[in-house]
Amino acid sequence: MQVLGSNIEEQWMRSLNLGFTNWIVESKAFGRDELTTPSPLFSYAITASSLWKIQLYYPMIAMAMENPSSSTKDARLQFSLNYQQFESVIQLRYKLNFKENWIDINVNVDNIRCNLIRLVSETLMEKQGYGSDEKHFPSRISLQLTPLLQSDILSVTVTKSTDNSAHEVGIEKTIESSFEPPKSVGFSISSTGTVLLSLKPWKFEQSVYGDSAILNWILHDSVNGREVFSSKPPKFALCQPKSWFRNRYTRAYRPFTREGGVIFAEDEYGESICWKVREAAIGKTMEWEIKGKIWLTYWPNKRRTHHSETRFLEFNELVRLSIEN
Template identity: 60%
Template sequence: MASCCFPDILCWFQNLPSISQWKSKSLSLFICSSSSSSQSPSLNLSVTRADPVLQSSSPTIVFSINVEFSLIPVALWTSKHYKTDSRSSKLLGEETFPSLSVNFVEDVLHYNGNPCRTGNSYGLRVPKPELDSNFKEIFNLAFLTLVLLVCIYEAPMDLRSSCLNSLKNHLANCRSRNATKVLMKLLGSNLEEQWMRSINLAITNWILEIQASNHTIRTPSSLFSYSLSTFGLWKVHLYCPVIAMDTVNSTHSPPDERLLFSLNYHQLEGVIQFNYRVLKQQNWLDVVVNTDNIRCDITQLVTKALMEEKGEGAAEKHFPSRISLQLTPLVQTNILSVSVGKSSENPAREFEYEKAIEAGFEPPNSYLGIKVSAGETTTVSLKPWKFEESVHGYSANFNWFLHDSMDGREVFSSKPSRFALLNPKAWFRDRYSSAYRPFTRQGGVIFAGDEYGNGVRWKVDKGAIGRTMEWEIRGWIWLTYWPNKHKTFYSETRRLEFREVLNLTIA
């Protein structure tokens, strides 16, 4: 079995001896193997002395991720060349490590399958991290993420499975998640999206490979979400490949191969933002939380050309059909009450009722005949999205439901009728180009705070002053596929569940 405890990568780099102390041309660090047997292939990190171009040139070194079969290394990844520190007993000077971390990050970004949608197309650069208390975690995270991608794409099958399971678990632990927050803040939003698309494309390919071998796998959502609490803002970022989401319902007949390709190679990208403030009253405190922005996008993981070559195009994809969020103070000793700021809606409905009877009598010279036809039309006007707030205990719940504009049913829990699927004028046909679409043109949704009342208000006794309170946010996002332009009877709904903890200091 592969080791579940990975070595401290930065520590190994920092303690490499100078070349003059080497007894061979390279040094190696064991990462993982397919079994405990010494004959099994292993994955190693190696540093090798590179031959100088000129005799007078300073020696350089190169790092590589290798698979070793019976002591014969095969390189799966190779770094840039780095100069050694000839004035020290150590191989590398401290100033080299930020450059190495940038090398790792850039090579992760190069695995992105849809570079035209990323920040690098605008000339953004990967910034060098500072040599501070967070550097070690960033360095190790960047390297092990690179190992994950190299494993998925390059490692042999018998080594890949065991190493990937260990890497996945390691990257999902608390330390790695905290390092991810720091790294994402360093990269900025555009490079963050590219980073997550690189990872989720690899995860998608990995899951498809396992499904093809009749195994099952679930990718933990904690690997793709993180939260920030700062300056009166709570923010949660979500990234998850669609294929890793749970299937809630689907038609019995599976989709054709080309449609399946289009559906699989997308990911959910979500941003949830709440504004909060603390208001001091005479006898208590008010903690007021307002919706700032709820954004969900379904973005493709491969290029448009590949989508059209192997799939049914990028427009055949899921769309958000329900978003449910729950905010709960984890310690409720000081909570006095909770109230919401928006009444339950009692929407007006517009009806158009039309009834007609037509009759005709044939001329006398023909056989006697009467033609009678009748028609009846009823039109109901409804908003496509409905928002509801509710309270359970001291938990506040926010729900957005997408409704079928034809019959008013909730989309996430229903399936289109065969008549609707055959109707070219159904609302879900050409849904990203219609003027009445319930989505953005790219197929996502944005809910801004100006539509959703005065938020939620918790009354808190003054004994909480000076404390940091924790709020839990739990969320569920449903994505539904109904055909857009492709002719098919297939439909499905998938769901993602996440949980994050947010902090609020009562000053």
């Protein structure tokens, strides 16, 4: 696939997964809901120029549901949600620092890009569905990096502390006063106050499990602060056109790109992870396992509906690192 070049590869995978999506839709139409199919996930990993790169393609119709009972009966909404393809590029940059008695292996995020791409024309999306803007959005990304040769690992160090950010608090006060009837003397005053909190929609966390480093990006509801991938939109917010998830791809303060994807780059998420390795590892080629899980959530965009759902995919790739001075 790499010989084809990136643009041709993307077009090929979209054509392939359009055929797969049509096949699944036809199978369900003929009552073969329990049909077992091979995983349509196509992924590969490459190592080059101090960079690990993982490429992912996955048709939305084949993703597992976080809650299978939450599927919708609205055929037009199903069409808009199913005829999409998830595409992602994960790029991690590594650097070797040779010390007197050990080696530091530093890994940091170069780019993580996630997009939802429609598999059919916008005309067909409008005719048989509700348009291509009724689609899922990334709500959580989790990566786990593990060196498979662990006998030479001395320690693992992350560079991001547990979040301890200060909240921006604004207080709005209203004072009301009124005079009492003539028979009494004086007047009464009442006041009310509201507290406003400023929260970032995406929260980034690092953690360590054994010799593995875990990276998490989690989207939070800007109204109540809940994790989006594991919750449903508040019922009152579904009726409000100014809710953050309504018209979410055209708002100025959207947590997505204009096309509905996300980009995490080193300008904001460049914190590194450091594995301290014994000097005896020099000359060896270490294999690293990169496991990932990505959640994609649907909350109504322009369509008036109470339906919401979360789907997810998992992947596992091996990359290599030669420790040479």
